[in-house]
Amino acid sequence: MKVAVAGLGYVGLSVAALLARHHDVVGVDVVPSKVEIVNAGRSPIQDSELDQALSSGALSLRATCDSADGYADADWIVIAAPTNYDTTTNFFDTSAVEAVVEAARAVNQGATIVIKSTVPVGYTARLREQLGDRNILFSPEFLREGKALYDNLHPSRIVVGCDAEDAAQKAKADEFAALLAEGAEDEDVPTLVMGSTEAEAVKLFANTYLALRVSYFNELDTYAASKGLDARKVIEGVCLDPRVGSHYNNPSFGYGGYCLPKDTKQLLANYEDVPQSLVGAIVEANRVRKNFVADEVMDRVMRIVFEEGRAPLVGVYRLTMKSGSDNFRASSIQGIMRRLQEHRVPMLVFEPTFDGGSYFGHEVTHDLDELKNRCDVIVANRWNGELADVQDKVYTRDLFGRD
Template identity: 55%
Template sequence: MSVITVTGTGYVGLSNAVILAQHNKVFAVDIIPEKVELLNARRSPIADAELEDYLAHKPLDLTATLEYETAYKQSDFVVISTPTNYDEEQNYFDTSSVESVIEQVLAINPKAVMIVKSTVPVGFTAEMQNKYNTDRIIFSPEFLREGRALYDNLYPSRIIIGCASQSGEVASAAHEFAELLQQGAIKEDIPTLFLNPTEAEAVKLFANTYLALRVSYFNELDTYAELNGLNARQIIEGVCLDPRIGGHYNNPSFGYGGYCLPKDTKQLLANYKDVPQNIIEAIVKANHTRKSIVAKRILEKGGYPEKQVTVGIYRLIMKANSDNFRQSAIQGVMQRLKDKGATVIIYEPTLKADTFNGYKVVDDFDEFVKLSDVIAANRMTEQLRTVKDKVYTRDIFECN
């Protein structure tokens, strides 16, 4: 049994903390007191069915705390899962929260082995090892989907461990950590790869950029079909019957979004600074083009340019079962609608406010429908079916 601190109790930190707390003593450190209180009351700060169930019903040795000193002092491992937002001015991830945790751990317990689970730029771990003159930092990318955060760690597609040394104490710790993740999972025989940290960082950014490419590809196919009066569904089905392409992850949308794909694609492009490329840049650009075309089509359906259009935005969430709006594609579409002079109103039942970023929020669905000339919905729902003549969506397969 190991003593482990997980720092940052968001989607990544919390699901890893729960996985590990089944067989180890785990401290979950955060800077938000409300999160710590909720967790110690065995309630999940994020909407996730499996997490809620495990927290409420499983015997877990899990203590949430704000007091990182006490936690780090006792820990064999510190798992770092704090945010790495994209800094639009620096054109790079802001890794300051990860760095500050590394500094705290080195000051309090330099013997602990740190596992970075946050997504970082390619080369970050090597840079930290040089900067702080330590080999005790491992990078292990996280592949979970929001909404299935714990499930994806109970049944992981793979475990990737990036460790600079092949032998010695830190290499043994890297293997031990992989075993702890395997032990916490339900799936057996999980493919497990040991790479160097820079390769492991590349795996994460290339994987997410491929997903963004696939979304963009089917979105661009859909744009082509829509503007030429063709049936996108029939074309996609025909294309995807090739088993090399496959019928998964091919549903058109307003663009790729969420916390990770927009920022991870931009970070990979930044890592290509001195390396020739065409595709990576195109993936970033394709998402802008898609949102512009979607905005244009929404306005046309509403009667633009002949009339002043009110567009109703149905839900700000990215996916049907998402519990947050981080970087959802519809927000980029809203900005474009506003730039064209449209009035934009929002229906979002999880919002308890009259406005969101200056846009009016309408609580009552019938009122929302009445006020809207056209309703833009990234994803179709039962509720919308009764008013489907007003709805603009590209949710062809009606799935995430």
């Protein structure tokens, strides 16, 4: 079986590695440096299992920037192109997905196309109708940053969406689900084949529930901090109830990263003509939490201004969303930075994976000692033991030392 995967980010590269365990896979990407890194047997993204898999030589995987080369003789074309949220239209920008479909069909009319990019509810069915192309499926991904290959090898479930009333499409959906299951290391993975619109809804509702949990424990923490309570004790007591559990319960500066911010906003946009209050509250709760955190930091800043008569330098410890990730996109600490910037607070950013000289106009350093020595307050979304010697300077809401 020959598979082409369009897009070598977290989703595309991990799916390519999964399928390349048993089939010939070509990864297609417009960024030459990514292609070179993959062909050299390394991962262009931070994921230890991907690095190990690519360097092992056990995968039948190559990469190219030439779409015709990648798509021409493929049996399956998996699309993992980016779909960023467009705040003007309140919908995902699906132009990259459509560009891949156009390029693929220009050289290959027979391959089954599977969209793995996150899209609005109803998008795949509309695309099939618009193009008159019945051979397009949707399969959502459920991956964590830094754990993308692991989550493909050990999936919580496999979901494939098709036109459930079309027997040929249903057969193709079953076949693709079997390909994913074949690459997984776990047996008897729960598999659901459903309508493509339902599958799109599964993705958005799943991520919105995770955002809800993050927001809930953040608001618990905001209450505890405001009222002088021990937030850790309260959270531990709440989470010992097995119906609640202890996952996604560590307070943070807000939910962020590749998926949760845009997926919650997209789901809210899909509710345009449907009564709701909870989904909108989740989106608003994230904004309120960032305001609270920024206000707390500003309290420290102003205390130094009044007591010492000078403007303090605020340090930002890491731009990444999670420990073990190299993703800056929509990380919650950037929301804090923007709010501090409105108050013209000078900042120094410590981010060893960023090679630019400045970020949002703020100086960036790779030297942790420089951050510790120069900064009066250090803002950290996630605690790290390397900050222990300057703990009195650190502002964080991380209670459990994990994501």
